[in-house]
Amino acid sequence: MIASTPQAAVPSPPLLPETSYLQDRALVLAWARAHGIREDRCADVMQETFLRLTSTSPAFPTRAAQVAWLRRVSSNLCVDWLRQNPVLTLTFDRAALQREEITEDERRGLIEAMRDLSEMQRLVVIAKTVESLTFARIAADLEVSIPTAKTHYRRAIDTLRARLAGTPNQENAS
Amino acid sequence: MKNLTCQEVDELLPDYCTGESDPETARAIELHAADCAACSREIAQWRAAAGVLRRASMQSPARDIPRIAVARQKPSRLFAVAASLAIVFFLGTAAGRWSARPASPGENQPSGDSLVARYKNAAIASPGTSSLGLALLSLARRE
Numbered sequence: 001m002i003a004s005t006p007q008a009a010v011p012s013p014p015l016l017p018e019t020s021y022l023q024d025r026a027l028v029l030a031w032a033r034a035h036g037i038r039e040d041r042c043a044d045v046m047q048e049t050f051l052r053l054t055s056t057s058p059a060f061p062t063r064a065a066q067v068a069w070l071r072r073v074s075s076n077l078c079v080d081w082l083r084q085n086p087v088l089t090l091t092f093d094r095a096a097l098q099r100e101e102i103t104e105d106e107r108r109g110l111i112e113a114m115r116d117l118s119e120m121q122r123l124v125v126i127a128k129t130v131e132s133l134t135f136a137r138i139a140a141d142l143e144v145s146i147p148t149a150k151t152h153y154r155r156a157i158d159t160l161r162a163r164l165a166g167t168p169n170q171e172n173a174s
Numbered sequence: 175m176k177n178l179t180c181q182e183v184d185e186l187l188p189d190y191c192t193g194e195s196d197p198e199t200a201r202a203i204e205l206h207a208a209d210c211a212a213c214s215r216e217i218a219q220w221r222a223a224a225g226v227l228r229r230a231s232m233q234s235p236a237r238d239i240p241r242i243a244v245a246r247q248k249p250s251r252l253f254a255v256a257a258s259l260a261i262v263f264f265l266g267t268a269a270g271r272w273s274a275r276p277a278s279p280g281e282n283q284p285s286g287d288s289l290v291a292r293y294k295n296a297a298i299a300s301p302g303t304s305s306l307g308l309a310l311l312s313l314a315r316r317e
Contacts, residue, residue, distance in 0.1 A: 034231035
């Protein structure tokens, strides 16, 4: 688990893009990996995310807003790529499979679930599982209520469970 | 401690499965799950699903090695061209040696069923055909 900025009483200011790159790139890589995509593509997503941060130079009110922006941009890049590329079905690299704790079936289910989820569902479930942020913090980052954040999390987990079981989640698919 | 219903447990799952429940609520959920197979299974599935996502974030998925491996196993176009040229060269050489060997009596006129005769006949019958094609024709044609 990778910790992002700790919740402070006084909101901390955003970092310069160069400093953010040094501090947040491991976090962006972890977010990308949580989408189940290939490692080389995770690195591409990380670079593209910071390229956009540098080129667009958005003005963030707080550091938390900056991290939330990075999370949103990287997640959208991952899903754009997943929707344009088919999932690889063949695997002959047995040694690599044995090293991985996540199986190919789990990875395929994860990718399919990520394709199905809405942006808010993705952002909530990633913030919760990768960074272990509280629902209160996630709700503040996404500017939604805490019950709404919990509902997004519930639907994301339901979709992921259905995909891991090999069946699409009808509620989320509709 | 309040006894929870399945409905109440279901509503509390996001907090409980992510460790945000207060200790008293967590204890009540565990007591209920101990006697309720459906809720116990539900909790296990929630944790398993979140666990997959967490593990994926910490581990790098395998690269697309199969795609490269499959590509390398395919015979290249260069190999196919080289193999065709080798066959043509071999057949051409064999046919040349056959025709250049000392002629035996009565062999000045190609007999109808010799390989060279069939090759020559194929060349006359099919002008413009490659050496490989003529060789194959002469092998296949029996007069």
